[in-house]
Amino acid sequence: MGKKLVIIGSGAGGASVAAEAKRRDPNLDIVMIEQGDYVSTAA
């Protein structure tokens, strides 16, 4: 198991962290936590 990355918020910023970190290091164990109903939305 790789390191565990926790991301708070899944807007443009948080979602980009998740996607890019996973692309660079597929072994990362990533959890993205969002309080709202949607992730990765455009304004």
Place this chain on the structure above:
Amino acid sequence: MPYYIGDVIRDENKLVARTPERFRDSGIEVLIRTPVERIDMKESAVQLAGGSTIDYDILAIGTGTIPILPGIPGQDLEGVFTLKRLNDAIRIKSYIDMKPVRSAAIIGAGFISMEMCENLRLRGIETTIINMGNLPVTRWDPIFSKRAQEELDRNGVITLTGTKTESITRGNDGRLHLATTAGELAVDLLIIAIGVRPDARLAAEAGIPLGKTGAIQVDFSQKTPLENIYAVGDCCEVFNRVSMRWVHIPLGDIANKQGRVAGRNIGGAPILFPGIVAAQSFRLFDLEMAATGIDEREANQAGFHPVSTIVWGNAIAGAMPGNSPVGIKLIADRSTGKLLGAQAIGEAGAVSRVNTLSCALWAGLGLEEVAYLDLAYAPPFSPSWDPIHLAAQDLLKKL
């Protein structure tokens, strides 16, 4: 989102860049409807509502902004909205579809207000802007803001200037009654768009340092001063390459880039975020408005000696049908001749010119260089002397 409310974009799913399923397919776990309540630095864990915790080795914070509310009675009434999340947009649109909404007011006159009034008018809704100040979009020179005001007037938007809203009540007629310093106003829908502030509560409570702007402090790799904790997007600061200061400018393109930079650094492919020049654009009915860099006030604060000029030129060759005027404002430092900022307005050619000037700012060009910059010339696209050249040459005279 404003264009979704205006029904220019029909399907809300078009506003979702990546669904939770697609994240899960790539091996990323996604929890929705799950607020994080606390960051426990000692245990390296986040605490969720209900008390359960999730441990981390590395934490990234992307909590965004919170809309500012005026703090007046009635601001929570049904029919009063802020526009921040997709949910807000969906709620506003279905409210308009359900009610019928014939009239709306917007408190605030920033860019979200401008985008909203265009879209409310598109839906045939009588729209009133309640502006505390005298001109809209104050990032722009008053001469350009006046042009924006004319565009609002021309499109039937009613504006109350120098007006404060004091309370909102529901009248016997079911409508929202606004008591303002300019009298009473009854509307079916009210949107509050008076700006946003960074949502840095979790970070602050956990002892993660905030900058002077109230947003989370980061370095060029998007790391906070604390080990293994990153922050990205609207909740954190960003380095302005022109003023050489850390600022809070909550814009989506910046959030994307900061997120990708943090992701690379976390994933072992290090990169630095080179900062911004604060390029921004929006459309107001038939007008393009764009700005980049810093204005005179910010220049003075940063220790420059700003001089500026406004020049009106042709968006395309003057003899071509469809030509329209474009206004360019340039701001430069008197002592060094360095370009500090630019603003543009016009029915065409404003955004593209500000993007060009953003590159000039990025590269730290001086006015001499901008005045003779090699730009593509052909009559359908620009005059042979572009308004950028004319403005730079005019401003050189003031150095």
